[in-house]
Amino acid sequence: MKLSVLAERRIIYLVLFVAVALPLLFPIGWKTEVSGYTQMVYDLVENTPENEVVIISFDYDPSTMTELQPMGEAMIEHAFKRKQKIIATALWPMGVQMAEQAFDKVLKDYHDKQRGVDYVNLGYKVGGMVTIQAMGRDLKEVFPTDTRNTPYEEIPLLMNVRRLKDIAWVSSLSSGVPGLKEWMMVARDSYNVPVTGGCTAVSAPGFFPYVNEQQQLTGLLGGLKAASEYESLIGRLGSATTKMDAQSIAHLLILIFIALGNIKVFAAKRRKNK
Amino acid sequence: MKRSLPLFFAFIVGFIVLLSEFIPHSPFNQIVSTLEGWFMIISGFAILLGQISLIRMNTHKIAHRLPNWQYHLAGLISFALMLSFGLLWGMRETPGILGDAPGIQAWLGLKPFDYLFDNAYLPLSATLFSLLAFFIASAAYRAFIIRGLESNLLMITAIIVIIGRTSIGTMFTGWLPENLQFWHFPNLADFIMEYPNTAAQRAILISAGLGIVGSSLRIILGIERSYLGGDK
Amino acid sequence: MISIMNTIGIWLAAFFTLCIFSFLYKDNPFYKFAEQVFVGLSAAYWLVYIIYSIMVPNLFAKLATDFSGNIILLIPAALGLMMLMRIHPKMQWISRYPIAIMVGTTAGISMLRYMKSDILQQLTATMINPFAADTPAEIAGNLLMIIGTICGVYFFYFSKKQEGVSKAVSKVGIWFLMVSFGATFGYTVMARISLLIGRLDFLLGDWLHLIK
Numbered sequence: 244m245k246l247s248v249l250a251e252r253r254i255i256y257l258v259l260f261v262a263v264a265l266p267l268l269f270p271i272g273w274k275t276e277v278s279g280y281t282q283m284v285y286d287l288v289e290n291t292p293e294n295e296v297v298i299i300s301f302d303y304d305p306s307t308m309t310e311l312q313p314m315g316e317a318m319i320e321h322a323f324k325r326k327q328k329i330i331a332t333a334l335w336p337m338g339v340q341m342a343e344q345a346f347d348k349v350l351k352d353y354h355d356k357q358r359g360v361d362y363v364n365l366g367y368k369v370g371g372m373v374t375i376q377a378m379g380r381d382l383k384e385v386f387p388t389d390t391r392n393t394p395y396e397e398i399p400l401l402m403n404v405r406r407l408k409d410i411a412w413v414s415s416l417s418s419g420v421p422g423l424k425e426w427m428m429v430a431r432d433s434y435n436v437p438v439t440g441g442c443t444a445v446s447a448p449g450f451f452p453y454v455n456e457q458q459q460l461t462g463l464l465g466g467l468k469a470a471s472e473y474e475s476l477i478g479r480l481g482s483a484t485t486k487m488d489a490q491s492i493a494h495l496l497i498l499i500f501i502a503l504g505n506i507k508v509f510a511a512k513r514r515k516n517k
Numbered sequence: 518m519k520r521s522l523p524l525f526f527a528f529i530v531g532f533i534v535l536l537s538e539f540i541p542h543s544p545f546n547q548i549v550s551t552l553e554g555w556f557m558i559i560s561g562f563a564i565l566l567g568q569i570s571l572i573r574m575n576t577h578k579i580a581h582r583l584p585n586w587q588y589h590l591a592g593l594i595s596f597a598l599m600l601s602f603g604l605l606w607g608m609r610e611t612p613g614i615l616g617d618a619p620g621i622q623a624w625l626g627l628k629p630f631d632y633l634f635d636n637a638y639l640p641l642s643a644t645l646f647s648l649l650a651f652f653i654a655s656a657a658y659r660a661f662i663i664r665g666l667e668s669n670l671l672m673i674t675a676i677i678v679i680i681g682r683t684s685i686g687t688m689f690t691g692w693l694p695e696n697l698q699f700w701h702f703p704n705l706a707d708f709i710m711e712y713p714n715t716a717a718q719r720a721i722l723i724s725a726g727l728g729i730v731g732s733s734l735r736i737i738l739g740i741e742r743s744y745l746g747g748d749k
Numbered sequence: 750m751i752s753i754m755n756t757i758g759i760w761l762a763a764f765f766t767l768c769i770f771s772f773l774y775k776d777n778p779f780y781k782f783a784e785q786v787f788v789g790l791s792a793a794y795w796l797v798y799i800i801y802s803i804m805v806p807n808l809f810a811k812l813a814t815d816f817s818g819n820i821i822l823l824i825p826a827a828l829g830l831m832m833l834m835r836i837h838p839k840m841q842w843i844s845r846y847p848i849a850i851m852v853g854t855t856a857g858i859s860m861l862r863y864m865k866s867d868i869l870q871q872l873t874a875t876m877i878n879p880f881a882a883d884t885p886a887e888i889a890g891n892l893l894m895i896i897g898t899i900c901g902v903y904f905f906y907f908s909k910k911q912e913g914v915s916k917a918v919s920k921v922g923i924w925f926l927m928v929s930f931g932a933t934f935g936y937t938v939m940a941r942i943s944l945l946i947g948r949l950d951f952l953l954g955d956w957l958h959l960i961k
């Protein structure tokens with residue numbers, strides 16, 4: 244039975260839909276191993292002393308939140324566990340809302356954390372690399388207030404923080420430009436502040452060269468799998484871990500599609516040769 | 518004047534930025550610090566320019582009843598609604614012109630801006646990009662065909678990475694003894710990412726970096742003028 | 750009342766999700782409607798945040814609280830207004846000044862940052878002793894890294910025709926690039942599938958309550 248191209252495409256879509264939906268409805272509980280890159284990120288946060296101020300920059304929008312939001316929640320929880328103070332910033336406007344949602348979710352288990360004392364959301368600024376460079380000189384000039392319009396000097400957390408060098412580490416969760424690369428170029432290579440972070444799986448291969456002896460990046464969380472690895476390291480059953488079964492089945496399906504496509508082409512070639 | 522003066526400004530500004538890297542003292546550091554602050558404000562106006570262009574384009578299509586004008590009207594209405602909510606009552610922690618809208622929050626649960634963001638913008642944005650999963654599955658079936666040595670290399674690497682970055686890879690080769698752990702799919706995938714992938718990506722970074730340095734120099738020296746637009 | 754509005758919100762989100770998914774069958778009015786609503790909401794979101802995150806705190810609030818002390822901010826404000834002149838065809842030339850300042854600043858900063866991060870640091874990271882490693886796999890990997898980087902960079906040298914030995918070096922570079930593209934394809938598959946999983950998680954969990 245010869246199917247039209249359109250019919251074939253619709254069957255592929257339907258099969259993929261079912262293959263992804265079933266493991267979500269009936270979880271399998273497969274385990275994943277932690278990679279070295281994720282371990283590096285974990286070790287950076289774990290080995291930073293208490294009361295140090297850190298930056299988590301939410302440089303993404305809702306289109307990539309499935310991969311990056313679990314990373315943000317896990318890093319916030321880990322930093323809270325280690326009693327570090329978090330400054331949330333955003334180089335993408337939607338990042339502000341993503342940061343608020345991540346804090347709302349984690350704070351359900353950390354009622355004692357106070358805004359302004361343990362964490363603060365300084366909001367969004369446009370300008371990418373130029374803005375980060377400005378933050379390197381004077382954080383207050385870039386962020387005169389936080390998202391509640393509280394002046395910089397009235398926020399207890401920021402009392403001893405004037406520029407990037409006062410920060411213990413920076414984590415950028417990014418899905419494009421501006422994002423992790425810009426933070427690395429300015430915060431790490433100019434101001435020597437350790438930079439780590441997460442990115443979508445699409446951009447991960449391009450970031451691996453920066454994880455080197457010079458430690459341009461201290462580890463990297465690349466994609467949903469890395470997010471689930473980080474969750475397992477901090478002992479959290481988060482949204483990334485529950486989705487890994489569906490991810491594995493879908494990957495298997497893609498390989499089957501590739502095999503079927505090649506079989507179809509070779510069979511057609513053989514028929515043609517005969 | 519209309520072209521030469523802007524080129525001169527680009528040269529002066531670029532030169533001062535370059536100089537401040539080597540002489541990070543007064544007055545260069547203060548000039549660059551001021552420039553960086555101004556950059557943010559001017560960028561804000563640039564984004565405002567984009568919004569104005571979008572509104573003009575949509576109103577033109579609606580006014581002249583061009584094809585699909587009804588959808589552009591829906592877009593304009595959603596723009597006006599979201600803008601009004603944001604300006605009047607602000608978002609999450611930020612108060613608007615009329616304050617924080619406690620009355621509206623009491624029955625909506627959120628500010629109107631955040632309600633629209635969570636229940637309209639967020640699902641639209643996330644779903645639009647999730648369509649790509651279907652397209653990549655379709656492309657894997659139709660276009661990913663073995664042809665020669667190079668496509669074989671691509672295919673084999675892709676298969677190792679696709680299997681190695683999931684739980685299936687752990688299961689397939691988890692039984693291998695200690696001395697053969699290199700062939701364990703997750704370890705193989707990590708090896709590929711850490712060495713050959715890094716080598717190739719590094720080559721791309723170095724080459725692209727040289728290109729960016731060259732084009733930045735061309736812009737500062739006024740050789741590259743395309744950013745100024747047409748000759749009017 | 751809040752729970753009713755919450756339920757309405759979830760149904761609204763599900764409606765928009767299904768409108769976008771309907772495109773998989775074929776282009777239709779629901780998809781077109783959802784697409785334009787997305788454009789409108791996105792534009793408004795950006796504008797609101799530009800006003801509240803940049804214009805108000807970094808410009809208007811500073812001028813309002815201490816005008817004489819911040820009078821210099823009138824310059825970027827004026828430059829910003831000059832940028833808006835781009836709308837008028839006859840006044841477009843005025844926008845060249847702020848554009849030139851922005852482009853000049855970006856060019857200066859980019860040149861330095863890319864020179865350090867993407868050229869010097871990457872070259873330094875390649876200049877390693879490949880035999881100073883613990884395992885044979887790491888030694889092999891280090892050698893692959895050095896050979897791959899050199900051959901890859903050579904592939905991008907287009908100023909001279911590549912023939913003979915140079916063609917062989919370039920060929921090796923292409924092989925490394927193919928391995929990288931294969932790895933990138935694998936990661937791209939992972940990324941795209943993740944996005945779909947997120948939406949199905951919402952539809953099956955938050956909307957239909959089928960996921961426990």
